[in-house]
Each structure stands twice: as structure tokens, then as C-alpha cells.
Amino acid sequence: MPLPYAVALVGTVLLALVLRMAVPRSPVPRLARPLPRVDAVVAGLGVLGLVFHCTAMFYRRVVEAIPGTSAAVDLVNRMGPASVVMYVVPAVLVLVGLRRQHPAVLGLLTLALVAVGVTMYNGSPLPTHLATIVATAVVLAIIGGLLTRGVDPRPRTRVAAELS
Numbered sequence: 001m002p003l004p005y006a007v008a009l010v011g012t013v014l015l016a017l018v019l020r021m022a023v024p025r026s027p028v029p030r031l032a033r034p035l036p037r038v039d040a041v042v043a044g045l046g047v048l049g050l051v052f053h054c055t056a057m058f059y060r061r062v063v064e065a066i067p068g069t070s071a072a073v074d075l076v077n078r079m080g081p082a083s084v085v086m087y088v089v090p091a092v093l094v095l096v097g098l099r100r101q102h103p104a105v106l107g108l109l110t111l112a113l114v115a116v117g118v119t120m121y122n123g124s125p126l127p128t129h130l131a132t133i134v135a136t137a138v139v140l141a142i143i144g145g146l147l148t149r150g151v152d153p154r155p156r157t158r159v160a161a162e163l164s
Contacts, residue, residue: 001058005130012137016145033100035148043097049090112136
């Protein structure tokens with residue numbers, strides 16, 4: 001992966017974190033949706049799976065330096081059915097974890113993840129594939145940085161109130 005793309009990916013994530021901390025009305029109150037801990041864990045596992053897949057392809061030696069990863073890295077790089085599964089499962093985990101987001105945002109994220117998969121497995125030029133990865137990172141950063149908020153601590157039902 002060329003350095004400008006890697007810088008764009010890392011920069012996007014860092015910018016989202018900075019905006020989240022620096023902007024007084026962040027997350028955007030009118031658009032922000034809750035992200036319960038379980039959903040955050042599911043989405044986080046999905047993101048880790050996608051990062052593993054991406055780094056296994058572009059930084060193979062770095063990932064193979066981690067003991068026990070060689071077989072998985074090899075499966076990813078063969079670009080066969082196992083590689084597809086190793087991309088699709090984390091992508092679905094991300095979508096499941098972020099399912100409470102606004103439908104338009106979730107739709108945009110779905111399109112971005114599909115675009116990454118299509119450009120990866122259908123022989124698109126590398127710059128096109130890398131651009132879809134950066135676009136997906138931007139969408140994820142916007143969701144995480146500006147559109148998610150923690151769980152509402154107030155109980156929503158009488159039963160929940162009685163249980164607490």
C-alpha cells in the first residue's frame with residue numbers, strides 16, 4: 001500500500017478522534033444514535049478483522065511476524081473462497097454492530113464495504129481498490145467520531161427500571 005493511502009487511513013481515524021474530543025456538540029445531537037457496549041464490541045471485532053485482512057494483503061511480512069498468523073495470511077492472499085469469507089464475516093460484524101445507526105448512514109457503509117470487496121476480488125486497478133478502502137475508513141470514522149453516543153443510562157421501560 002503506497003504511503004499516501006496509509007497516511008490517509010491513519011489520518012482519518014485520528015481526525016475523527018480529535019473532532020470527537022474538540023467539537024463541543026460532538027456527537028451531532030440530532031443525528032447521533034446509541035452504541036451499546038455489546039454492539040461496540042461486535043463492530044470493533046469486525047474492524048479488527050478487516051484491518052487484519054488489509055494488513056495481511058499489503059503488509060504481509062509485518063503480520064507474519066506475529067506467531068501463528070502465517071496460515072491465515074496465506075489464506076487471505078490466495079484470494080479464494082476462504083479469503084472472501086475472511087473479508088465478508090468481519091464486514092458483516094461491523095454492520096451488525098452499527099445496526100442502530102441512521103439507515104442512510106448504514107446504507108452508505110454497506111455500499112462502501114461492498115465496493116471494497118468488489119474492487120478486491122474482481123480485478124479492479126489497485127488505486128481504485130485503495131480509494132474504496134479510504135472511503136470506507138472515512139465513513140467508519142464519521143460514524144464513530146460524530147454519529148455514535150453511549151447507551152442512554154435512563155431505563156426505557158418500567159421492567160428495566162424495576163430490574164435496576
